[in-house]
Amino acid sequence: MRTDDLEALLDVLELRDGMRVSFHHHLRNGDAVMNEVLAALRRRGLKDLHLYASALFPVHTEAAACIEEGTIRHVTTNYVNGPVAEEIARGKLRGEFTMQTHGGRARAVLQGENAIDVAFLATPAVDAEGNGSGIYGAAACGSLGYAVEDHACAKRSVLITDSLEDFPVPGQLSASHTDHVLRLPSIGDPGGIVSGTLEVTRDPLGLKIARMATEVIRHSGLLRNGVSFQSGAGGISLAITEQFNDMLAATGTQASFFSGGIAAPHVKALERNLVEKLYDVQCFDEEAIGSLQRNTGHIPISAGDYADPTNASRVIKDLDIVILGASEVDTGFNVNVTTDSYGNLIGGSGGHSDTAEDSKLAIIVAPLFRGRTPLIQERLFTKTTSGEHIDCLVSERGIAVHPANDKLAGRLKAAGLPVVDIETLMQSAHAYTGRPKPITRGDAIGIVEGRRGDVQDTLYRKAG
């Protein structure tokens, strides 16, 4: 059906307790759709729903209320912070809590493991036949990569929009998979959709780390025509992307693709003809959205095309270099991006584990301290990504190289870069902060799934 009436739509959806409902996170902290739909489900008195959200942000207060009241019993997501994170970390979720990776979620949806009953998909531009795009409309957000598999595989899929556009809207969501179109006055706040103005770090320590990471790339043996690269939207990552662009230009190197989440520095590379293609699974800023609107070399892709480990052609199988963050690292190079050292849920893998495993060179960039908490720990609160997939850690006091990558260590030493032992790095940090108290954990509250559905780690409540 095509309607402007959420209640009329819900009437035809044959809702029942225990249903599995999904949402994507492309409207990020500007999303109005999840709150509005969940509030309506809660008013209807539904219970024990399983929420499949590709990510959960501070704006998603209604999901927290639904957990509190039992409307939602289980949560499966790739990334969570804000009130839902607090609710879960306090042990308020009655059922199962599962954290997946971006590639793992696509795999689980396609294989029917995440068996979604209804996908409620915020879609910035929809036409009368039910084709959908994120590139146009009042709440344009760019690529809808994390919506594509839900749209194709859910028993019922609803495109929720505030902008009906002329047929045919060319986009990632094909009408053949759309069951219903719901028009609301507004699906989101554009100010919250993009993560504010993303800024290249100006912090001297961040810049030092960025410069060192760029030197690692220069001497890695991977800087050649056809090189591929991925980086996120953190301040250090953006600085590295700008420096990488300049390095491509200065050395006359033509990159093949940048993948993953796309922001202004990636767009600049495309516009300077430094890279052939951007494979875009989500947009971080308005520059990325604008680029999708006008540049055919900027290609929106689905989560499955991006990172599904069972997709033999996935984009990141050809990825050379990825820049990743960390909240904790241990001396085995295992990485935590899910919680902090105190058990607060602060994020999740997203594409961290996927790209770390598939790339040839996975570089962790992080400062050695946040306040008085050291980055490197003897034991992680949560293990998100396996150390065997990490090649090096770049910090302000030097570069620790995973022992399995002798060759890289040799190249970096030959180039005069400060290669240090990760144990030494940890000890010197602990000498400054004092050795951290052994961590204490509360009850188990969920699991971290690897991209193939394996259990990577258990999630625990904060102690006390």
Added chain:
Amino acid sequence: MRTDDLEALLDVLELRDGMRVSFHHHLRNGDAVMNEVLAALRRRGLKDLHLYASALFPVHTEAAACIEEGTIRHVTTNYVNGPVAEEIARGKLRGEFTMQTHGGRARAVLQGENAIDVAFLATPAVDAEGNGSGIYGAAACGSLGYAVEDHACAKRSVLITDSLEDFPVPGQLSASHTDHVLRLPSIGDPGGIVSGTLEVTRDPLGLKIARMATEVIRHSGLLRNGVSFQSGAGGISLAITEQFNDMLAATGTQASFFSGGIAAPHVKALERNLVEKLYDVQCFDEEAIGSLQRNTGHIPISAGDYADPTNASRVIKDLDIVILGASEVDTGFNVNVTTDSYGNLIGGSGGHSDTAEDSKLAIIVAPLFRGRTPLIQERLFTKTTSGEHIDCLVSERGIAVHPANDKLAGRLKAAGLPVVDIETLMQSAHAYTGRPKPITRGDAIGIVEGRRGDVQDTLYRKAG
């Protein structure tokens, strides 16, 4: 399967006599695929195939041989000239011959009326998963509009390419509908794919007709912001398109879309920001292909999106103005574009009947004589498009307006344009050529289908 071996592919396709096989015509007169596949089917001794080809060109000699030998028993197409046309006009086809419209064919494929067993789809760029595009590759041809429904609906679909490209190829043919990928050394001759360099007419008579048609548009009441327009690739049509562009610029009018087959003058309009979007079902020249490669406002669409009469959102339902040709017109404004006045098959409806019916203003442009054969006849050899859908005929001796469109006649007269009675126009032409001899026809050889599958007319052999 994915193979470089046509015979190995045919082995797995469970071929049998009487099968329905389909091909599209986007490689036009440069197509190597249909000849190569049909020759292999003929060598295998298959009989009584039903050939569904969106169009047939002079290059398609093997289809003629297959008709001669009985490999092919039935032919359904939208447009035919060259050896297949000659073969059929001579009565050599043993079974049924059906001519559809572009929109009617999409409808018939989607509704299962054209129940295709195997679609052999020449695809200039294909990735390892079976996504296909016409925009890239050695034999790039642009939009693959007439392949989309075959690809989605055939029991088995084969993408045939000479260019395997990096995953994911963003394009009109989604891997989810691809059963097999066949790689051949070459799928076609780029020189024959585009229709040579299309030239705006320089003939003074053609230019006179073009100028008059442009004035019809100017005074039609449809020239306003949001106007939509379609024209073909004939010399007069191209001249009108250029003049229409200049009229948009001079009057500060912003067009909404141009649709159908796209050529250089349409691309120019997009690049001059005179029109917002090009909805492209097929490309006529390299400028159109290049534009698709770089301009996101240039949108490839499927035949069904374009013109399927059962698709309530079809692009041409919002079409204001279409420029169409004619080989014959009668005094009821019925149009023949299928045969000449002597029964030679020279083309077919393509989108003629579809756009004539859906547009607000359907303008036929044609010179009153071809050699000594007059355009306007008392009786058509073949009726392709119903006169009730035509608004006016623009010729070098004046503009005949369909009596149902009094308002248009009034507007044109008020603007001082030479509005003439179609009967008068015919008589004055016949005064010059002599009254044509009554046509004589041979046996019935097929039917012209309307876009909804109705019988529009019977096709006859040439007399004698």
